[in-house]
Amino acid sequence: MDNIAGHKSSLSLVTNLAVLFLVVVWLIPTVGLLVSSFRDREQISETGWWAAMFPVESAVRTRPEPEGVRQDGDYYVLEGNVFEAGSGSVSGFGLTGRDPGAADVGETFAWYEVEVTEEDGELDDKRIEIAYPADGEPEFPEATEDGLPITPGSAVLQRSLTVAENGDFAYINDGEISRAPSLYVVTKQPPDFGWQNYRQILTSDGMDRAFINTLTVTVPATVIPILIAAFAAYALAWMDFPGRGWLVAAVVGLLVVPLQLALVPMLTLHNKIGIGQSFLGIWLAHTGFGLPLAVYLLRNYMMGLPRDIIESAKVDGATDFQVFTKIVLPLSFPALASFAIFQFLWTWNDLLVAKVFLPSNSESWVMTVKIADDLLGSRGGDWGILAAAAFVSIAVPLVVFFAMQKYLVRGLLAGSVK
């Protein structure tokens, strides 16, 4: 026994780690999307969600209005703050989009025109870019990046930019500043979490409508089959009549009939009798498709109810209707709850039946159709919006799932373990 006990403790550590690993792997996808649904859209494309807690560095171009330009000798100076909203933190800046972080804060970034000697001895003018401490003087190199010697003392300032950490800038140009100059700053933005994505999809993107549609489809499609199935299950479990065995077998057989078969004939029939593609149509369809499982689950459960209760009630003169409503129905609550959860999750999450039996205009889209047919196409790269939409659609099922897990598990066990 000793070695077994020893095995167990080392094995238990491995077990814990293995389960932890699996749980993390299982959760990562959902957590990633959940985190992203709260992030600012710009930040999502700058850093991964795993870095969501850290500040994001992003380069932005600002074009300050040329207001309050003053002349300083031969130069024109524009001063202001790069942050329109007022606050922020600059970590670098530059004058071109090619290198937006050419200089660090506390430096001045300047373009100078210098005279260089070409390889063939000709003199030429070239522009060089240098960054130097804002309170110091520029030190000019002896040669350009191409290796052409620069004539000492030939540098003439064209334009320069100095930006402080708080966003205050001074822009100097050798000509008049009549149009807004393009300045580039690299800003460090604090992590930006908020409800803005949710607010957008629920107000302007029509997800609110889709949510209501889903709810409208789901509730009747859950309640009605339960009622119908409960009576049928009682008949199949506790009433004696010829052909009962065959009916039970038929229900078991219908459990696996693929939904796909019903789509074309039933839609044709709906169109013929005037229901067409409508909410009424989808309620009926969900009722039909949910019934086999409902009857099967409820009958299995009712079969297990104690025989003496039901028989003594019958001996006391209760009719089948009374036995059903007063005894069997209350006792079957767990099974009713199990099936209700199943049917609720199934109809809430359904895409296929909604695509076929509901009208295809945007007023009738349920959330799954909205996401799959509209948002994924039109907002394909906008992950903040997509993530928020996904979580709006899975929030209710998740709440139901965690609140009623006991009944769900019970129903699963009743449905598949014999």
Next chain:
Amino acid sequence: MSPILQGILTIIIGVGGCVGYFYLSNIVLDRFIFPPRKDDQGRNIARATAVRPWLFLMPAILALGLYLVYPVLGSFLRSLYNRSGNEFIGLGNYVQMFSEHGFRVALFNNFLWVLFVPAASTFFGLLVAQLTDRLRWGSIAKSLIFMPMAISFVGASLIWKFVYAVDPNIGIINAVRDYFGLAAIDPLQIPFWNNFFVMIIMVWMQTGFAMVILSAALRGIPEETIEAAIIDGANPFQIFFRIKIPQIAGTIAVVWTTITFLTLKVFDIVYTMTGGNFDTEILPSYMMSYMFRDDGRATAVAFVIMLIVTPVMIYNIRQARKEL
């Protein structure tokens, strides 16, 4: 009328109608059709008792017959007609379909799905069920792994699209590749293997189901058999593979077939992930690509799916008959 109002009204009418039907039909049966009066009291009670089951069953039989039995026949008949439904073409749709590359790809991919998804889900489900069996935080772990079950296929697809995103700042797979200096890939466009990347979503969702059922089955194994094995010196792996697995083999089979059926019906994942592009089509999504365009072809595909599940359906019915 707003859909909410319509919905509330439907619940009232639907529920009220159902309750009213059951209640009133019983009264009508007992008071008017077969009233237990003096002269034929016994006979009429017996008659009412014989009719009552059918009252209880009527709505269910109607709904099941209309929405599940009739379509089997209706779909088959429709599949024998051409696109517009006015010309009988026999098995033309089937012949045409089997000669097309797209259908054969879908059939082959469906074959992969049916092999891989139930096997992987059952494997992971069993693994988690066994590992969490004696764990103090086992129920939390199980509940978290079970969670994807509550999510819609569309939602799950979106979650995984995010994982598979090509941009290393968005998709975690490419972020890891980027970290090791590898070029970004698009998992959904790698020929053949993209099928498996799509299937992973289904495995991710179904593992919880397999786990819940198998976990209960493992709990149901009699303690004595395990104790006896320990006393005989079996190590944990021997106990698992030689003692536990054989005792839950029946449950494993049930889990396996249940997931197989689901796999044959799910079109949402392929539809959302790839739209059937890059040779990832499976039969249900292939069928939907013909829905609204060619009913003859769509019903033919649906009937092929039906044929695939028929053997198990017959087996299930036989089992149910045996138990009665």
